Amino acid sequence: MSLITVHVDYRLALSEIKQRIQTTQMRAVLAANNELLSLYWYIGQKIVTLQQAQAWGGAVVEEMAKDLQAEHPGIQGFSRTSLFAMRQFYLFLSPRFTIVPQAVGQLPWGHIRTILAKIKDVDIALFYASACAENGWSRSILDLQIEQDLHLRQGLAPSNFKAVLPAPQSELAQQTLKDPYMFDFLTLSQRAVERDVENQLVSNITRFLLELGKGFAFLGRQYPLEVNNRSYFLDLLFYHTRLKCYVVVELKTGEFKPEYVGKINFYLSAVDDLLRGEGDQPSIGLILCKDKTRLDVEYALRDVNKPIGVSSFITKEIPIDIQTQLPTVAEIEEELAGKL
CATH class of the missing domain: 3.40.1350.10 (Trna Endonuclease; Chain: A, domain 1)
Known part of the structure; x- marks a missing residue:
């Protein structure tokens, strides 16, 4: 071990660099996730607009799924089921928000789909999104917390x-x-x-x-x-x-x-x-x-x-x-x- 590696200034600088790398990596992951969710929001919005303007119903989702998969054969996430989830994503939140809300934007798409499948109230959905982001829950833990009605139990214990x-x-x-x-x-x-x-x-x-x-x-x-x-x-x-x-x-x-x-x-x-x-x-x-x-x-x-x-x-x-x-x-x- 060289004298440089044991010097306090070097150890401090190395620690700060490692922390900066970790922070940058996390920001990159969050930025990529936000871009992906913004894309899903945009696709959902387009589907809803077409359905409302042309009265095409679910047929437009079927056709769009086929065309997107043909255009991007190596990219997953554009199946019929996924596009319907994007439509639901937009319809559920758009009455209250013009863009993806911050609490939801921190979650992976799989977590969001779990919330969309189980929660029908926007405020309750935002509660679970915030709690999930804060606690770093896996998708299975999120599902468990929803099943156990955490929103009806959190903060309700009598106390002084x-x-x-x-x-x-x-x-x-x-x-x-x-x-x-x-x-x-x-x-x-x-x-x-x-x-x-x-x-x-x-x-x-x-x-x-x-x-x-x-x-x-x-x-x-x-x-x-x-x-x-x-x-x-x-x-x-x-x-x-x-x-x-x-x-x-x-x-x-x-x-x-x-x-x-x-x-x-x-x-x-x-x-x-x-x-x-x-x-x-x-x-x-x-x-x-x-x-x-x-x-x-x-x-x-x-x-x-x-x-x-x-x-x-x-x-x-x-x-x-x-x-x-x-x-x-x-x-x-x-x-x-x-x-x-």
Whole structure:
């Protein structure tokens, strides 16, 4: 290794050049995608104009697909189905926009077609387009979020954020939470306790983080805190990279009870004293329970000065009669040992 390669000025310059290359590549990809979407918008507009002026109906799409494919045999994307999608693209958004809206312009064409196929309201479509661009969802994840009605759950958890956090931190924190959370990747019996939920959430940490949303960094389960020579354990502890704060999560398999607020309020005070560093925002608490009454939550949070939200969650439950028929871990191990 030469002296040049280890010099701080060289390392800094090299890092800046790499960053510039990456940024330029990303801009080139986005520019190419914007040009492609502008072309699809233009084609859709032309098809609609011809149909309206000449009353040709779907026949014009059929003919145009044949002619474009004959003229450009090596270029994909001009099939009959694709041209109808371009027409739908233009018809869906043109009443509100004269060009491709910015949120939509950041998405690949396949993602846009998924939105067009599943969403009939422009505002809801723009919600998913913005969320997809912000979170970098794959097409399958976008499809999952639409199926699970994310737009009806995002930012709807009851909380006291507006009362105890300054703007815009309060608005950002509120939009971070969902209600309910869809933990349909969990399979729980009706007798499940909090530790069962915790075990399965950690075992499915990738899907758990996906449902929580962008920005959550998992720090640990049963996270230990020492207060006044006593040990306390947080069910789950996260750090949110956008909110710049710790997030304490308490799991409850039953209905919300007001006393849960006192417990998580205590934990938040301890986390702020023991873990919160310079530049960190006040820690946030999230109580996840199987069910809740909104009025009970509002009363419980009304005079609390720590930021706390309460959300319910949905899982797959195994009926008791089926649960009793399933083999235990010991029985499975015994069966496997007998076959070896």
